[in-house]
Amino acid sequence: MLMEKLLDKLAIDGGKPARSKPLPPNYPGAMAFGEEEVERVSRVIRSKSPFRFYGVDQQDTVRTLEEMMAKELKVPYVLGVTSGTAALMVALKALGIGYGDKVAVPAVTFLATATAVICCNAVPVFVDVDESLNMDPNDLERVLDGEVKAIITVPIVGVPVDMDPIMAIAARHGVKVLEDVAQSCGVMYKGRYAGTIGDIGTYSFQMNKILTAGEGGAVVTADRVLCERAVRYHDQGMCRPQLRERYGLDGKDEEMAFAGQNYRMSEITGAVLVEQWKKIDQIVGGMRRNYRKLREGLKSQIPTIEFRKSPDPEGDVGCTLGLRFKSALDAARFNEASAAENIGTYCLYGGKPVYVNPQISCQRSADGRGFPFNFPFKNPVNYGEGMCPRSMDLLPRTAFMPVSPLLGEQDIEEIIQGVAKLYRGLGLE
Numbered sequence: 001m002l003m004e005k006l007l008d009k010l011a012i013d014g015g016k017p018a019r020s021k022p023l024p025p026n027y028p029g030a031m032a033f034g035e036e037e038v039e040r041v042s043r044v045i046r047s048k049s050p051f052r053f054y055g056v057d058q059q060d061t062v063r064t065l066e067e068m069m070a071k072e073l074k075v076p077y078v079l080g081v082t083s084g085t086a087a088l089m090v091a092l093k094a095l096g097i098g099y100g101d102k103v104a105v106p107a108v109t110f111l112a113t114a115t116a117v118i119c120c121n122a123v124p125v126f127v128d129v130d131e132s133l134n135m136d137p138n139d140l141e142r143v144l145d146g147e148v149k150a151i152i153t154v155p156i157v158g159v160p161v162d163m164d165p166i167m168a169i170a171a172r173h174g175v176k177v178l179e180d181v182a183q184s185c186g187v188m189y190k191g192r193y194a195g196t197i198g199d200i201g202t203y204s205f206q207m208n209k210i211l212t213a214g215e216g217g218a219v220v221t222a223d224r225v226l227c228e229r230a231v232r233y234h235d236q237g238m239c240r241p242q243l244r245e246r247y248g249l250d251g252k253d254e255e256m257a258f259a260g261q262n263y264r265m266s267e268i269t270g271a272v273l274v275e276q277w278k279k280i281d282q283i284v285g286g287m288r289r290n291y292r293k294l295r296e297g298l299k300s301q302i303p304t305i306e307f308r309k310s311p312d313p314e315g316d317v318g319c320t321l322g323l324r325f326k327s328a329l330d331a332a333r334f335n336e337a338s339a340a341e342n343i344g345t346y347c348l349y350g351g352k353p354v355y356v357n358p359q360i361s362c363q364r365s366a367d368g369r370g371f372p373f374n375f376p377f378k379n380p381v382n383y384g385e386g387m388c389p390r391s392m393d394l395l396p397r398t399a400f401m402p403v404s405p406l407l408g409e410q411d412i413e414e415i416i417q418g419v420a421k422l423y424r425g426l427g428l429e
């Protein structure tokens with residue numbers, strides 16, 4: 001009994017930490033960097049051809065990445081771009097979103113999902129989340145007022161969105177669907193990769209995401225016209241012969257050209273990502289395996305434990321494990337005490353829906369002249385704090401544990417025992 005008490009003493013109260021060292025850094029792609037990335041980047045440098053469309057000895061790394069992604073995701077058109085945000089801009093512009101449009105965005109997401117809408121001169125409106133912390137299909141029709149032209153779904157840190165009801169509602173209202181899969185490369189829903197279910201999908205390869213080149217992104221679609229519009233927006237409105245021929249695009253400037261940006265992916269980024277993409281099974285497979293072991297182990301140690309829900313647990317990518325508590329205070333106590341045990345769990349986005357951020361709540365774009373919020377919408381947009389009450393309730397009550405593919409058996413056992421100790425010690429059972 002005394003022994004048990006001693007073992008149960010929390011590290012935060014001076015007990016022995018459950019783990020002697022912190023979890024592996026939460027950069028799964030970068031942690032998997034090896035000589036393969038070095039070699040392929042070096043080849044680009046040695047070939048003196050860092051640009052995808054011409055050079056002296058082209059290595060076609062961006063093209064290779066696009067082909068690898070297309071094959072794995074089973075989608076005909078993939079376009080490499082400079083970032084996940086660029087991918088969102090390109091996808092929104094491909095869908096024709098602009099001034100006078102609204103776009104439905106989940107209340108729980110990273111800033112970029114909502115700010116890309118504003119940077120496209122449209123106005124985001126927010127949909128509450130369900131128990132998965134992703135867009136709640138039951139709250140979607142509340143915002144579809146005829147002025148909403150597209151819906152952006154976001155599988156937040158590894159759990160798929162319940163796409164079937166969302167696709168059905170979108171079809172009924174004649175609204176397009178963009179899947180922002182930035183955080184969840186590899187996540188699946190009913191046997192299909194997220195990103196390939198809606199009209200268009202976007203990926204990010206920033207440092208914090210699952211696969212990385214530091215920066216990078218991609219747009220995927222099965223629609224040839226959306227593909228051509230994406231190609232054009234990402235490349236100054238041009239449709240160069242390389243992509244036109246490969247993808248069988250129309251390419252007629254008189255009908256299709258418009259002003260675009262430069263969001264082209266560099267061959268150096270492409271080189272890193274070709275090697276990263278080859279490791280998707282290793283990285284995502286490792287996460288999934290560890291995520292399942294942690295869930296099963298925790299469930300057997302703590303029968304009352306509540307996890308974040310998923311509409312298709314088979315499809316979870318497993319990059320984080322969400323633990324649900326009765327109150328925000330309990331979650332905060334858990335996060336503080338878990339850090340002392342060297343099991344760093346965290347509160348996602350400070351526990352706040354995206355629309356409370358000043359970048360959105362101030363309704364201001366860079367020119368400061370009220371654009372695009374000044375459009376005379378029939379149904380004016382207001383961002384009240386209490387707009388999405390379930391997000392406000394569920395997000396701060398959830399603690400997220402990063403799950404690395406690098407965790408070994410001993411790490412997993414220490415985490416399970418440590419979390420069980422925390423539930424007992426903090427009275428969270």
Ligand SMILES: *Cc1c(COP(=O)(O)O)cnc(C)c1O
Binds near residue numbers: 086112154215
């Ligand atoms: C990170 C992220 C983005 C932006 O990706 P960048 O590559 O950093 O521009 C967009 N959407 C979501 C949901 C993200 O998590």
